[in-house]
Amino acid sequence: MNLKLKKLIDKELKKYPSDKKQSAVIAALAIMQNDRGWLSKEDISEVALYLDMPEIAVLEVATFYNMFDLKSVGKYKLSICTNISCMLRQADHIVNHLKEKLQIDFNEVTKDGKFCLKESECMGACGGAPLLTVNNQKMHENLNIDKVDQLLKELK
Amino acid sequence: MNDVVDKNIQLENNNKQLFNICLRTSSLKNPGSIKTYQSIGGYEQIKRILKNNIDPQQLIDEIKISGLRGRGGAGFPTGVKWSFMPRDYDGTKYIVCNSDEGEPGTFKDRDIIRYNPHQLIEGMIIGAYIMNAQVGFNYIHGEIWEEYVSFEKAIEDARKAGFLGNNILGSGFDFELHAVHGYGAYICGEETALIESIEGKKGQPRYKPPFPATYGIYGKPTNVNNTETYASIPWIIEHGGQEFMNHGVPNSGGTKIFSVSGHVEKPGNYEIQLGMPFRQLLAEAGGVWKNRRLKAVIPGGPSTPVVPANIIMDATLDYDGLAQIGSSVGAGSMIVMDESTCMVQALRRLSYFFYEESCGQCTPCREGTGWVYRIVDRIFKGQATLADLDLLTDVSKKISGRTICALGDAAATPVLSFIKHFRSEFENFIKHGKSLN
Ligand SMILES: Cc1cc2nc3c(=O)[nH]c(=O)nc-3n(C[C@H](O)[C@H](O)[C@H](O)COP(=O)(O)O)c2cc1C
Numbered sequence: 001m002n003l004k005l006k007k008l009i010d011k012e013l014k015k016y017p018s019d020k021k022q023s024a025v026i027a028a029l030a031i032m033q034n035d036r037g038w039l040s041k042e043d044i045s046e047v048a049l050y051l052d053m054p055e056i057a058v059l060e061v062a063t064f065y066n067m068f069d070l071k072s073v074g075k076y077k078l079s080i081c082t083n084i085s086c087m088l089r090q091a092d093h094i095v096n097h098l099k100e101k102l103q104i105d106f107n108e109v110t111k112d113g114k115f116c117l118k119e120s121e122c123m124g125a126c127g128g129a130p131l132l133t134v135n136n137q138k139m140h141e142n143l144n145i146d147k148v149d150q151l152l153k154e155l156k
Numbered sequence: 157m158n159d160v161v162d163k164n165i166q167l168e169n170n171n172k173q174l175f176n177i178c179l180r181t182s183s184l185k186n187p188g189s190i191k192t193y194q195s196i197g198g199y200e201q202i203k204r205i206l207k208n209n210i211d212p213q214q215l216i217d218e219i220k221i222s223g224l225r226g227r228g229g230a231g232f233p234t235g236v237k238w239s240f241m242p243r244d245y246d247g248t249k250y251i252v253c254n255s256d257e258g259e260p261g262t263f264k265d266r267d268i269i270r271y272n273p274h275q276l277i278e279g280m281i282i283g284a285y286i287m288n289a290q291v292g293f294n295y296i297h298g299e300i301w302e303e304y305v306s307f308e309k310a311i312e313d314a315r316k317a318g319f320l321g322n323n324i325l326g327s328g329f330d331f332e333l334h335a336v337h338g339y340g341a342y343i344c345g346e347e348t349a350l351i352e353s354i355e356g357k358k359g360q361p362r363y364k365p366p367f368p369a370t371y372g373i374y375g376k377p378t379n380v381n382n383t384e385t386y387a388s389i390p391w392i393i394e395h396g397g398q399e400f401m402n403h404g405v406p407n408s409g410g411t412k413i414f415s416v417s418g419h420v421e422k423p424g425n426y427e428i429q430l431g432m433p434f435r436q437l438l439a440e441a442g443g444v445w446k447n448r449r450l451k452a453v454i455p456g457g458p459s460t461p462v463v464p465a466n467i468i469m470d471a472t473l474d475y476d477g478l479a480q481i482g483s484s485v486g487a488g489s490m491i492v493m494d495e496s497t498c499m500v501q502a503l504r505r506l507s508y509f510f511y512e513e514s515c516g517q518c519t520p521c522r523e524g525t526g527w528v529y530r531i532v533d534r535i536f537k538g539q540a541t542l543a544d545l546d547l548l549t550d551v552s553k554k555i556s557g558r559t560i561c562a563l564g565d566a567a568a569t570p571v572l573s574f575i576k577h578f579r580s581e582f583e584n585f586i587k588h589g590k591s592l593n
Pocket residue numbers: 225226227228229230231232237254255256257258259342343344345346347348380381382383385561562563566
């Protein structure tokens with residue numbers, strides 16, 4: 001864990017009493033994952049050490065919350081919602097298009113290591129259905145086939 | 157006959173409109189900035205309260221008069237809830253804003269955070285003053301990352317302006333507010349799961365009692381309210397509880413945001429005066445898309461029962477109006493389905509959601525939601541028998557009321573209501589092995 005990451009985690013720690021470091025575990029794991037793309041066993045250990053937590057408690061959190069990845073998800077993880085509001089706005093067309101174009105199924109990574117496709121639950125933005133996020137942070141709404149093609153082009 | 161006459165009178169007398177309270181900055185330039193909020197009188201209420209040292213009990217009374225009910229789904233009266241917090245407790249007390257909206261069809265809190273974050277912050281400061289809490293958290297759904305980042309900035313701006321921190325505006329009152337984020341677990345919207353999550357654990361709901369007001373974050377008294385609930389507070393304090401109440405109907409005071417999604421021309425958030433007829437809101441949302449006919453509506457999110465078109469068409473949108481037709485306001489997450497919708501497919505997706513999101517602590521929920529999903533999936537794949545419909549009902553009824561948190565009941569609700577109203581569609585699907593839609 002480099003100094004930059006430590007600083008980011010320290011900022012999160014300030015939100016909690018000094019004897020409650022564990023409270024920052026979700027934020028710390030998110031910061032690590034952002035930096036590395038996914039969480040390895042070593043990353044989990046580092047977070048445990050930094051927050052004075054048993055490794056198993058950190059692992060529990062990393063496996064409970066769906067946005068954490070314990071395996072490589074390529075350079076760009078595309079998480080697409082298929083829940084009811086998106087389903088009603090034909091998210092299945094977008095999913096099929098992506099699967100065909102990228103030649104992968106859900107939870108697979110393209111051969112060049114660039115894209116991974118994840119099926120996701122409701123993201124709380126159903127007015128913009130269908131929608132997806134890139135690497136947990138950037139949301140793209142009101143998708144259609146053209147927009148998806150454009151997006152894939154932009155993700156270098 | 158009498159019924160018909162009554163209904164007409166009711167509709168004639170009804171002059172409910174869209175009216176923005178929580179979203180009142182949304183049509184202004186730079187709606188989310190502190191400057192914009194202050195230009196419409198923002199932060200004046202907390203200034204007035206602190207300057208005059210207004211008695212918290214007086215403020216609670218005003219909120220009780222307003223009729224404000226929790227907007228997170230359960231509809232519990234906010235004024236009453238706030239009076240449960242022990243005022244004379246010696247030590248840190250917490251207040252939490254629940255912005256973890258992840259129930260399918262819910263997307264109102266995101267717009268409050270995007271377009272009117274400072275009204276939410278002022279609402280929380282007023283809440284902290286009333287409940288005498290020193291620390292607050294806004295727990296934001298992990299998937300709306302950009303809103304999390306923008307809310308952190310809003311907090312920073314409020315702090316720079318002197319509304320957060322120690323000795324706020326020289327009053328001696330201290331309140332610190334932090335944004336925290338989830339990371340993809342619907343169950344963390346349940347208030348005790350949310351508290352566990354803030355403590356850095358898996359989001360598994362706690363047994364109640366003890367309630368958060370006595371044993372919350374780190375075992376300290378804690379109050380949890382929905383984003384929209386908090387955002388309503390500054391307006392109520394400014395205009396008075398009665399004025400807020402007047403925007404709605406008796407027992408359903410004020411305005412409420414309905415998030416309309418699915419088969420309408422203009423999906424989006426509509427803040428309505430409670431008591432508005434359903435057909436009026438449907439028209440505001442541009443009507444059913446593609447000139448199709450309405451089939452069914454889930455009025456308040458999947459934990460509220462689905463209602464067929466002919467029944468919802470004459471309903472009004474308020475706590476009693478929706479209760480009368482066997483459903484409820486929930487979080488105001490209105491999912492509209494047109495005539496082409498296959499109810500088996502819709503229920504299959506909802507059942508999968510609850511199965512996927514069950515935290516796994518209670519056997520009826522953990523096992524039951526999986527069972528339910530597999531049966532609906534079997535129907536969808538044309539491999540079910542008619543007996544499966546009774547099995548489905550039976551399993552769902554055995555989840556309800558036998559679990560630690562309300563996710564179990566929520567999972568049973570779509571199953572029971574879909575089968576109640578659309579039984580023949582399910583039977584036809586089973587008989588023919590496919591949708592006849
Ligand atoms: C499974 C489940 C999910 C929930 N999700 C949310 C949520 O996302 N947002 C919310 O405000 N309340 C949610 N609630 C309700 C909360 O437990 C709590 O009642 C609410 O935040 C209280 O605030 P209010 O009184 O202002 O409505 C959920 C409840 C359950 C059982």
